[in-house]
Amino acid sequence: DKGRFYAFGRVFSGTIATGQKVRIQGPHYKPGGKEDLNVKNIQRTVLMMGRTTEQIADVPCGNTVALVGVDQYLLKSGTLTTLEDAHNIADMKYSVSPVVKVAVKVKDGKELPKLVEGLKKLSK
Numbered sequence: 349d350k351g352r353f354y355a356f357g358r359v360f361s362g363t364i365a366t367g368q369k370v371r372i373q374g375p376h377y378k379p380g381g382k383e384d385l386n387v388k389n390i391q392r393t394v395l396m397m398g399r400t401t402e403q404i405a406d407v408p409c410g411n412t413v414a415l416v417g418v419d420q421y422l423l424k425s426g427t428l429t430t431l432e433d434a435h436n437i438a439d440m441k442y443s444v445s446p447v448v449k450v451a452v453k454v455k456d457g458k459e460l461p462k463l464v465e466g467l468k469k470l471s472k
Contacts, residue, residue, distance in 0.1 A: 353469070354394060354414035355422055360437070364413060364428070365406035366393050372418055373427040373436050380433075391417030 364370070367389055374384035394414040395402045407413040418428065427436045454463050 352416065353419040354396070354416060355418045355426075355428075356396070356412065356414045357428075358412050359407050359409045361409050362430075363406050363408045364390065364393060364415070366390055366403075368430070370418070370428045370430055371432070371434070372421045373429065373434070374422065375425055375436065375439055377427075377436055379435055386421045388418055388421065390415055 369387060369389050372386040372388060374386075376384040392403055392415070393405070393407055394416065395404050395407070396412075396414050401414065415428075425439050427434065452463065452467075454460050
């Protein structure tokens, strides 16, 4: 899974399973609209335990889970649901300032696309 991210979160209601079709509602989604909405299948559900991961079939409510296959549709937060009339769960507001600031530049101009891609992944 190099170059891929796990979407990590808590199951608040029901069960989420590998292969399940879900509605991925981004932070700008409004009920009844199509903006910031994607419908995709969960490729894998993964239980994370320290440094190890274990693929599992499904995860019931109250547990945390890592999902494969939805990371490219989420930036920092979102709501996954199977219900058409579901509202988003409110974003958590963080009030933190950067601890370290670093300026980076490429040694060779041909490497600029790799730097840009790496910074995009880092911002997730």
